[in-house]
Amino acid sequence: MDSVNHENEKYFRMIETPVELLVCHLAVPAMVIMMISALYNMADTYFVGSLGTSATGAVGVVFPLMTIIQAMGFFFGNGSGTYISRQLGARDMERASKMAATGFVSALIGGTIVAAAGLIFLRPLAVLLGSTETILPYACDYLLFILIGTPWMAGSLVLNNQLRYQGSASSGMIGMLTGAILNIILDPLFIFVFDMGVQGASLATMISQLVSCIVLFMVSRREGNIPIRFRDFSPTLKNYREMLRGGLPSLFRQGISSTSAIFINQFAGFYGDAAIAGISIVTRVTMFASSALMGFGQGFQPVCGFNYGAKRYDRVKRAFWFCVKSSFLVLLATAAVLFVFSPQIIALFRKDDLEVISIGSLGLRLQCLTFPLSGWIILSNMLLQTIGKSFKASVMATSRQGFFLLPALFILGNAFGLLGIQLSQPAADIAAFFLAIPLVYGVFKEMNVQEAAGTIGQAERTDPDPPQL
Numbered sequence: 339m340d341s342v343n344h345e346n347e348k349y350f351r352m353i354e355t356p357v358e359l360l361v362c363h364l365a366v367p368a369m370v371i372m373m374i375s376a377l378y379n380m381a382d383t384y385f386v387g388s389l390g391t392s393a394t395g396a397v398g399v400v401f402p403l404m405t406i407i408q409a410m411g412f413f414f415g416n417g418s419g420t421y422i423s424r425q426l427g428a429r430d431m432e433r434a435s436k437m438a439a440t441g442f443v444s445a446l447i448g449g450t451i452v453a454a455a456g457l458i459f460l461r462p463l464a465v466l467l468g469s470t471e472t473i474l475p476y477a478c479d480y481l482l483f484i485l486i487g488t489p490w491m492a493g494s495l496v497l498n499n500q501l502r503y504q505g506s507a508s509s510g511m512i513g514m515l516t517g518a519i520l521n522i523i524l525d526p527l528f529i530f531v532f533d534m535g536v537q538g539a540s541l542a543t544m545i546s547q548l549v550s551c552i553v554l555f556m557v558s559r560r561e562g563n564i565p566i567r568f569r570d571f572s573p574t575l576k577n578y579r580e581m582l583r584g585g586l587p588s589l590f591r592q593g594i595s596s597t598s599a600i601f602i603n604q605f606a607g608f609y610g611d612a613a614i615a616g617i618s619i620v621t622r623v624t625m626f627a628s629s630a631l632m633g634f635g636q637g638f639q640p641v642c643g644f645n646y647g648a649k650r651y652d653r654v655k656r657a658f659w660f661c662v663k664s665s666f667l668v669l670l671a672t673a674a675v676l677f678v679f680s681p682q683i684i685a686l687f688r689k690d691d692l693e694v695i696s697i698g699s700l701g702l703r704l705q706c707l708t709f710p711l712s713g714w715i716i717l718s719n720m721l722l723q724t725i726g727k728s729f730k731a732s733v734m735a736t737s738r739q740g741f742f743l744l745p746a747l748f749i750l751g752n753a754f755g756l757l758g759i760q761l762s763q764p765a766a767d768i769a770a771f772f773l774a775i776p777l778v779y780g781v782f783k784e785m786n787v788q789e790a791a792g793t794i795g796q797a798e799r800t801d802p803d804p805p806q807l
Contacts, residue, residue: 352427352505352644357657365637367508371498372633374511374518376626381518382539383622385525387687389476393536394688395611396476398618399467400484402599403456407488409592410452411495414445417585418496419503420724422564423640426504427647431564438500438558439570440577445496449489456485468603472611479537487544490551497554501563505640509557517550583728587719591735598739601747602759609756616697617759619687624705627672628712631665635720642724651785658721665713673709676702701760708767715767718774722781730777737773742766 352360387394418441425434456463464477494513501510521542528538559565599621606613638661645653676683684698715738722731743766750758750765 352641353648353650353653357641357645357653358660360641361634361637361657361661363637364502364505364640365634367511368502368636369630369633371502371511371514372629372636373626374514376622376629380622380626381522381525382543383619383687385529386536386539389529389535391611391615391688391691391694392470392472393476394694395473395614395618396469396480396536397539398614398621399464399469399473399477399603400480401618401621402467402596402603403463403481403484405592405596405599407449407452407484407491408495409589409596410448411445411492412499412588412592413585414441414448414492414581415496415499415585416503416588416723417441417581417583419499420584420639420643420726421580422500423503423643423724424647424726427644435564435567436570436572437577437580438564439566439568440572441500441581442493442496442566443568443571444573444581445492446489449492453485453488456481456488460485466600468600468607468614470607470611470614473614476536479535480540482537483540483544487547491547494547494551494554497551497558497566501554501558502636503640503643504563505644506563509560509563510554512557513550513554516553517546520549521546583726584723586728587723587731587735590732591719591739594736594740594743598743598747601744602762605747605751605759606756610693612691612693613697613756615688615691616684616694617701619684619694619698620701620705622687623676623683623702624709627676627709628716631669631713631716634661634665635717637661638717639720639724642721646725649788651789654721654725655782655785658717661717662714665717666710669710669713673706676709677706680706697756697760700757704760704764708764708771711767711771715770715774718778722777725781727781730781734770734774734777738766738770742769 355363383394383397386397418437421437422434425431425437460478460481461474464474464481467477469477494517498510498514524542524545525539528534528542529536530538532538534541555566557563602617603614606617638657641657642654645651645657680699680702681695684695684702688694688698715734719731719734722734743762746762746765747759750761752758754761
């Protein structure tokens, strides 16, 4: 009975609380979680930076693999989470429970397969990711424990996303925060005290992610959340079809991001280890800066999913515009700060290498020029994904890092060299901004039609004196 009361309380809170307050309430823990996730890579880059430019470059080279692992976690996490959110809005607990177990177990299986393949082809994988001859030994060391920890890295992302879509982002924050704090403690311990170098940073990340996964699994069983029960694992075609609808955009977005990062490493490799290290640092800094935006958008997603499932389209639209306007103002201020202090920020990671600082500070300033556009791009994608518009969301997710960035890399990179590589992301952001406009307005038009039809239908059902024939 208590469980039912908790479910009822959560349902009415999600569809009745003013959306501005609700989004902010859910966004704060989600923002913390995303910034914590970004801290994993930031911590490794910071501590490894003291080992030299090639070691710093190795962390950047392995980044595409980390993105692939995240792609798997977000695919199963968002794929199951969006479905769970809609079923909770429709008050179907049985289907939501089966999807929760299916998403988590599938991530563990997928992570195990990726880990096995990567360990078998460790050295060729490091070369494929963009290692130069000098970076290669460091990259292999860093890859080892990252690959071993792949199953629970993916699993922790699934659990975190499922909790978020249930409106329990603060519960997910506990597990992620535990792992991040542990990682920051273990990094210097393994790297310097135990003299493990780059491999120590990798081991620290692996252990931290394992602890996060265990804590999140325990938190998911708390009252009011959907517990993971392995007996509910239902690998049916219908469940995976639903997972594809909600998770495919995340898979495309993260997969294309990984592919783009590999190409960037390959292009930058022609200009030496300093270019790879500088671009790698810029990637970490912008990821950390945009992680707050991602968390804010993730606070929007459960509100969007619940209310779309409950046919409260007015609340969906109001929440979306609130998030877009708020994120633009915050991103504008963030871009200004990063632009002004870019040399000092890059120097935090490699203060002894003036070439890395020069390359990194220019790259960071160029990305700041289009940084405020990210709010519209990311929130548009999240809206399309959450309401089940899989094709449009996949197009939007693929466009920024795929359709637009890859051609920009080839065209601008060949025309302007290293400067062209640094200009590619801002150019892709501008193109993605304009692509999102017709996609979002098309969806809003559909909602307006359904809203009008629902109002008419309700009026007909409640008319006390229907016309007599």
